[in-house]
Each structure stands twice: as structure tokens, then as C-alpha cells.
Amino acid sequence: MAENENFSKDNNTENTQAEAKADKHLITLHLSHKNGSKTLHLRKGHLIAASVAALLVLGGGAYAGVSYLQAQSRLTNSQEQLAEMEKENRKLTQRTEILENENEEYTQHINEIQMKTEELENKMTELENTKQSLAEEINNMSGTSTDSTATASAENGDTACAEANLSTACLSILENGSTSQSGEKTFTAIVTTSYNKATSLSAQLDKMNVMLDLTGASFVDVATNVTETLAQYSNVPMGYPLEEYVISTEFNPDGNAAISDGRVHKGVDLSTRSQILPISATAAGTVVEATYHDDYGYYVKIDHGNGFTTLYAHNSENLVEVGDTVKKGDVIAMTGSTGMSTGVHCHYEIQLNGIYQNPKDYE
Numbered sequence: 001m002a003e004n005e006n007f008s009k010d011n012n013t014e015n016t017q018a019e020a021k022a023d024k025h026l027i028t029l030h031l032s033h034k035n036g037s038k039t040l041h042l043r044k045g046h047l048i049a050a051s052v053a054a055l056l057v058l059g060g061g062a063y064a065g066v067s068y069l070q071a072q073s074r075l076t077n078s079q080e081q082l083a084e085m086e087k088e089n090r091k092l093t094q095r096t097e098i099l100e101n102e103n104e105e106y107t108q109h110i111n112e113i114q115m116k117t118e119e120l121e122n123k124m125t126e127l128e129n130t131k132q133s134l135a136e137e138i139n140n141m142s143g144t145s146t147d148s149t150a151t152a153s154a155e156n157g158d159t160a161c162a163e164a165n166l167s168t169a170c171l172s173i174l175e176n177g178s179t180s181q182s183g184e185k186t187f188t189a190i191v192t193t194s195y196n197k198a199t200s201l202s203a204q205l206d207k208m209n210v211m212l213d214l215t216g217a218s219f220v221d222v223a224t225n226v227t228e229t230l231a232q233y234s235n236v237p238m239g240y241p242l243e244e245y246v247i248s249t250e251f252n253p254d255g256n257a258a259i260s261d262g263r264v265h266k267g268v269d270l271s272t273r274s275q276i277l278p279i280s281a282t283a284a285g286t287v288v289e290a291t292y293h294d295d296y297g298y299y300v301k302i303d304h305g306n307g308f309t310t311l312y313a314h315n316s317e318n319l320v321e322v323g324d325t326v327k328k329g330d331v332i333a334m335t336g337s338t339g340m341s342t343g344v345h346c347h348y349e350i351q352l353n354g355i356y357q358n359p360k361d362y363e
Contacts, residue, residue: 236304246271281302284304299311307353313347317334
């Protein structure tokens with residue numbers, strides 16, 4: 001009995017210890033294999049640790065996933081921003097090239113404008129100098145004609161008045177002619193403030209150049225008119241009285257044997273080769289002789305009022321009378337072979353204060 005009680009106590013003790021151990025283990029796993037079996041005991045602390053580890057792993061994975069997605073989003077945004085920057089950079093590069101090309105063209109326009117401006121200035125200076133030169137010539141003409149017409153006024157009041165007003169008339173032609181041609185032309189105001197204005201300025205200068213050329217051509221016509229007017233009233237013999245001629249006998253007042261036929265000849269003979277041609281006055285003046293002479297045949301003598309006289313001889317016909325006033329270029333006679341002549345020609349003489357002059361010096 002005593003042994004049974006002791007065994008029972010030992011058995012209860014072992015059961016109590018087993019139950020105590022069982023209380024310490026939440027899960028018990030019995031694994032069997034060929035060699036035997038093995039028991040695994042999982043306590044609460046193990047499960048809690050495993051749960052915490054699992055949570056940590058899951059949380060870390062979630063955090064890593066979120067971080068990855070955020071990084072991927074930032075990378076995508078960065079790539080888009082980089083693409084935009086590259087696009088803007090290409091635009092800036094293209095704009096830079098365009099600006100460089102425009103700058104080169106602008107520089108070329110400026111150089112062209114400078115050259116055109118200088119050309120216009122030179123043309124305007126040339127026109128102004130020509131105008132001043134003509135004005136001075138007219139003024140000089142006025143001074144000369146005033147002296148020369150002092151005597152003529154006593155003989156012919158109308159002629160003196162015409163000569164006295166010649167310079168005024170020529171100046172009026174010069175001023176009014178140039179004004180009428182260019183006075184109505186106006187130029188558009190030019191502003192050079194940007195590249196786009198350069199092309200406009202160049203075009204405006206081209207128009208100005210064309211207009212100045214037209215003005216210059218008109219001014220040349222006016223100047224020609226003035227020059228012809230001066231020439232008509234000029235009292236200095238210039239040129240020869242025929243348009244078509246051949247000098248058959250040279251000027252030889254001393255009878256030099258080496259000149260022409262060696263005989264004394266105080267003028268020049270202008271052969272027309274048997275043609276009857278008009279004879280024109282070589283300067284403005286008054287006819288003082290128009291008659292027949294045994295040697296000269298029919299001839300005309302003109303006094304130019306400043307010491308110059310001219311004579312036209314061997315004419316077939318005289319077309320003016322004594323006292324007539326003529327201008328340079330007026331027809332005064334026709335060529336012929338009257339008097340001591342061997343062929344149709346015009347004998348032409350020039351005297352200055354009674355001294356014979358070589359007509360070649362007044363070509």
C-alpha cells in the first residue's frame with residue numbers, strides 16, 4: 001500500500017510538472033521519423049517574436065515598395081523635366097542661330113546703308129557744286145555783260161536791257177528749274193531702331209537714290225538749258241561757224257612758207273566741198289557790216305562788244321543786215337565762192353582789239 005501511495009504521489013508529481021511545462025508551451029509539435037520522434041514546443045514568446053518579425057518584414061516590404069514607387073515617380077518627373085529642358089535648349093539653340101544670321105544680315109544692311117548714304121551725299125555734293133559753278137558763271141557773265149552793254153545801250157536800248165537781264169533770267173531758270181523738278185518730291189522719315197528697320201531703310205535709300213538720279217537728270221537738263229542760254233548770249237567767239245567743213249587754208253598772218261600755201265592768211269578757210277551750207281554766228285553780237293567786197297565777196301562782220309569781232313566771207317548770200325542783233329548759233333549767211341575764191345568755202349576771221357587771232361585757239 002505504501003509503495004502504491006508513493007508511486008501515485010510520484011505519478012501526480014510528474015503530471016503536475018508536465019502540466020506546468022504544458023502551460024509554458026503554446027503549441028507542441030510531435031515529429032516522428034524512422035529513428036524515433038521529436039517534439040517541438042512553441043512558446044508564446046516565440047509566437048510573439050515571430051509575429052513581430054513578420055510585421056517588421058511586411059512593414060519593411062511595404063515601406064520599400066512605397067519608397068520604390070516614390071523614387072520611380074521622381075525619376076519619371078526628372079526625365080520629363082530633362083526632356084523639357086532639352087527641348088527648350090534646342091529652341092534656344094535655333095533662336096541663337098536665327099539671331100546670329102539676322103545679325104550678319106543686319107551688319108550687311110548697315111554696310112550697304114553706309115555705302116548708299118555716302119553715294120547719295122557725293123551725288124548731292126556734286127549737284128550742289130555744279131549749281132554753284134553755274135551760278136558763278138552766270139554772275140561773271142552778268143559782270144561782263146554790264147560793262148559791255150554800257151556802250152551798246154546808247155545805240156540800242158532794247159539790246160542793252162536784254163543783256164542786262166540775262167544773268168537774272170539764267171539764275172531764275174537754274175533755281176526754278178531745279179526746284180520744279182525736285183521740290184515736289186518728299187522722302188519718308190527714316191527710323192533705324194531694330195533689325196526689321198534695316199531692310200526698310202535700305203529700301204528707302206534705294207528709292208532716294210533713284211529719285212536723286214531722276215533729280216540729277218532733270219538738273220542736267222536745267223543746267224544744259226542754262227549753258228545753252230549763256231552760250232547764245234556769250235560775246236566770246238567759240239567754235240567754227242559751220243557744222244561740216246574741212247580746213248583748206250590755215251591761219252598764217254606772217255606768210256610762213258611752211259603753213260598751207262605760204263601766203264599771208266589772216267583767218268581760216270573752211271571748205272564745204274561744193275556744198276552750200278548755213279553759216280552761224282560763233283558768238284552773240286551786233287552786225288556792223290553786211291555787204292560785198294572785191295576780195296571777200298559777200299561777207300558779214302559782227303561786233304561782239306568786248307573787243308572781239310568776227311568776219312564771215314565769200315558767202316553766196318547774206319541773211320542779216322547792219323544793226324541786227326544775233327545770238328550764238330543764229331544763221332547769218334550761206335556758204336559760197338564770191339569774190340576772190342576758188343571754191344565753195346567760208347573764210348572765217350577773229351580779231352581782238354584789232355589783232356588777228358587764230359580761230360583754232362577758240363575751238
